[in-house]
Amino acid sequence: MRRQFLTLHSGRRVHYRRSGRGQPVVLLHASPSGSATLTALGERLAQSFTVYAIDTPGHGDSDPLAEPEPEIADFGRALGETLDGLGLDRVHLYGTHTGAKVALSYAVTRPAGVASLLLDGVGVATDAERADLREHYTPTFALRGDGTHLLAAWQQVRNMYLFWPWYRELEEARYATPMPSPRDLHELTVGMLVAGEHYPLAYQAAFACDPLPLLRRVGVPTVVVASEHDPLFAQLERIPSLGGDVRVVRHRPGGSDDAALARVLAEHVTAHSAAVPDAPAAAPPTLDGADRTPVGVARGFAVAGDAELHLRSAGRGGRPLVLLPPAPASGAALDWLLVPAGASRLALAIDLPGTADSQLGTATDRTSMVEAVLAGLDGLGLDEFDLYGAGAGAGIAAGIATRAPERVHAAVIAGEPAATDLPDLAPDPLGLHLVRAWHLLRDHALRRTPAATGRSGPSVDLAVCQARVLDLVKACDTYAVALRATRSPARAAGGRVPLLAGAPHPDPLAFVDPAQDAPPAGIAADAPAILAALDAVDG
Structure with missing residues (x-):
C-alpha cells in the first residue's frame, strides 16, 4: 500500500x-x-x-x-x-x-x-470496567538513561496477549490467544512509542464510550x-x-x-455496493498543493521504483536544496538547515533508502541507492539542485554528483559515514533489540561529550536519543544494509561539480575521542554559512 x-x-x-x-x-x-x-x-x-x-x-x-x-x-x-x-x-x-x-x-x-x-x-464494558480501564490501562513511559522504558513498553504490549486487561496478571484474567510474532510485537510497540504522550488519548476516548x-x-x-x-x-x-x-x-x-x-x-x-461511486484517482507525488507553505515543515513521499522515500520539505522557489542526513538518523536531524533554507528556496531532506521512514526496495549498494534517490527526485520534477550530505548521506551526495553532474550545481560534503560495528536488531521475543539500539546510540552520544565540560545536567539529551532510536528501529531490518553501502563515499569524477568541505555533522554512530583536537576545517556547521557558500558558487 x-x-x-x-x-x-x-x-x-x-x-x-x-x-x-x-x-x-x-x-x-x-x-x-x-x-x-x-x-x-x-x-x-x-x-x-x-x-x-x-x-x-x-x-x-x-x-x-x-x-x-x-x-x-x-x-x-x-x-x-x-x-x-x-x-x-x-x-x-x-x-x-x-x-x-x-x-x-x-x-x-x-x-x-x-x-x-x-x-x-x-x-x-460496564461502567465499573470502563472506570478501571481508564485508570490503569494507559501508563506513560518516562525516558530512562538505561533504556528500560523501552522494555516496559514491550512488556505492556506483550501482556495484551496474555491477560485482559493487560495489567491484571491473575489466573482468572488469562485468556487463550496465540502470541504474535516478535516482528508483530515490534510493530505494535514502536507504534505506541511513536505516539508517545498522545497514545493514551484515543484509548481513553474509546474506554469512555x-x-x-x-x-x-x-x-x-x-x-x-x-x-x-x-x-x-x-x-x-x-x-x-x-x-x-x-x-x-x-x-x-x-x-x-x-x-x-x-x-x-x-x-x-x-x-451494499449500490450507488457507491469509485474512489477518485490517486494524486501523484508532488511538492505543490495545500500542504506547501513558505514556513514550517511538510512531509511527503517520493516514489523510487519499487520503494518510497520519505521526505521533509520547506519553502518553495529558488534552486532546490536536497539534504541527505547522517543515517540512521532521519531527515529531522537536518531541520536546523532545512527550515532556514526554506525561507528563500525549496529545501527537502530525504531519509536514505532503508532507514527511518524510507523503504529499501532493491537498493542494496551505493550505486542503487544513488539511483533510487535520483528516481525520487525525477518523480518530483527536480532537474537541478544543490546538495548537502552528512555522514552516510555524504556518500550518497557525492555519488549523485558523480552519477548526474549536470544536475548538481554544488554539493557540501560534511563528514563521512562512521566505521563501526552494526549490531543485528532483528526483533527479539523479549524486546532486547530495543535496548541494544538504545545503548548503541546513547554510548556513541556519550563518547561525543567530554567528561569534564563544567556543565550541569545530563550528558545526553534523552529525548533526542529516543527520537534517534525510533528512527533506527523503524528500519531495524534494513538500516545496516544502507549504512554498509555508504561507508566508502564516492568522489565526483573529473571535478565537474564543486564539492565544498563542510564541518562534520555529528554522526549518530561516530565514535569521537573527547580529547581529540578541533574537528577538521570546513564550512561552519551553521545554516547561514552553508547557504552562503552554496550561493557563492558560480553557476
Whole structure:
C-alpha cells in the first residue's frame, strides 16, 4: 500500500495508506499502533476495492487533535474531515477496537456518507470496567538513561496477549490467544512509542464510550464481529438483539485471520455496493498543493521504483536544496538547515533508502541507492539542485554528483559515514533489540561529550536519543544494509561539480575521542554559512 499525506484546511496533517481501485473501503486501526497493522488486510481487499488505511490522530504519522482530552465524537468528526479532504462522499467503513468506536461514531452522525459498516472487536464494558480501564490501562513511559522504558513498553504490549486487561496478571484474567510474532510485537510497540504522550488519548476516548446507545441509533447496514482470540469476543454477548441494520456474527470460520476477515468484509461491502461511486484517482507525488507553505515543515513521499522515500520539505522557489542526513538518523536531524533554507528556496531532506521512514526496495549498494534517490527526485520534477550530505548521506551526495553532474550545481560534503560495528536488531521475543539500539546510540552520544565540560545536567539529551532510536528501529531490518553501502563515499569524477568541505555533522554512530583536537576545517556547521557558500558558487 502506498503511503501518502493529506493536509487539511485546519493545517492538521493526516497520514494514510492507499491501494487498489474501485469503491472506497476505509480501514481504521486499533490502539496503540498505526495503519501499518492493517496492511495485510488492506492488500487482500485491494484486489477488488480502493482501500484506505488511515492513521488515527496522534498515532502513526498523523498529527494529534487540538482537544486536550478528545472524546470519541471528536475522533469521528476528524475522520469526516479526512474523508472530505480525500474527496470521498460515501464509503464502506471498517474499524477494529478503538477504530470500531470511531467508525461507529462517524456512521451515526453522517449516515449518508457510509454505505456499510463493519465493527471488529467493539468493546461493550460496564461502567465499573470502563472506570478501571481508564485508570490503569494507559501508563506513560518516562525516558530512562538505561533504556528500560523501552522494555516496559514491550512488556505492556506483550501482556495484551496474555491477560485482559493487560495489567491484571491473575489466573482468572488469562485468556487463550496465540502470541504474535516478535516482528508483530515490534510493530505494535514502536507504534505506541511513536505516539508517545498522545497514545493514551484515543484509548481513553474509546474506554469512555458506551457503544450500545450508538448501535441503537445507527442507520446503515452494520455487522459486529470479533475473533474468538479477541479478549472482547465474550462481550459480543452483551449486545442485545437490535434487529434492523445491525447483526452480530463471528468472522473466523477458518484460515488465517486476515483471510477470514477479508472474506466477511468483502461480502458485506459487495452486498451494499449500490450507488457507491469509485474512489477518485490517486494524486501523484508532488511538492505543490495545500500542504506547501513558505514556513514550517511538510512531509511527503517520493516514489523510487519499487520503494518510497520519505521526505521533509520547506519553502518553495529558488534552486532546490536536497539534504541527505547522517543515517540512521532521519531527515529531522537536518531541520536546523532545512527550515532556514526554506525561507528563500525549496529545501527537502530525504531519509536514505532503508532507514527511518524510507523503504529499501532493491537498493542494496551505493550505486542503487544513488539511483533510487535520483528516481525520487525525477518523480518530483527536480532537474537541478544543490546538495548537502552528512555522514552516510555524504556518500550518497557525492555519488549523485558523480552519477548526474549536470544536475548538481554544488554539493557540501560534511563528514563521512562512521566505521563501526552494526549490531543485528532483528526483533527479539523479549524486546532486547530495543535496548541494544538504545545503548548503541546513547554510548556513541556519550563518547561525543567530554567528561569534564563544567556543565550541569545530563550528558545526553534523552529525548533526542529516543527520537534517534525510533528512527533506527523503524528500519531495524534494513538500516545496516544502507549504512554498509555508504561507508566508502564516492568522489565526483573529473571535478565537474564543486564539492565544498563542510564541518562534520555529528554522526549518530561516530565514535569521537573527547580529547581529540578541533574537528577538521570546513564550512561552519551553521545554516547561514552553508547557504552562503552554496550561493557563492558560480553557476
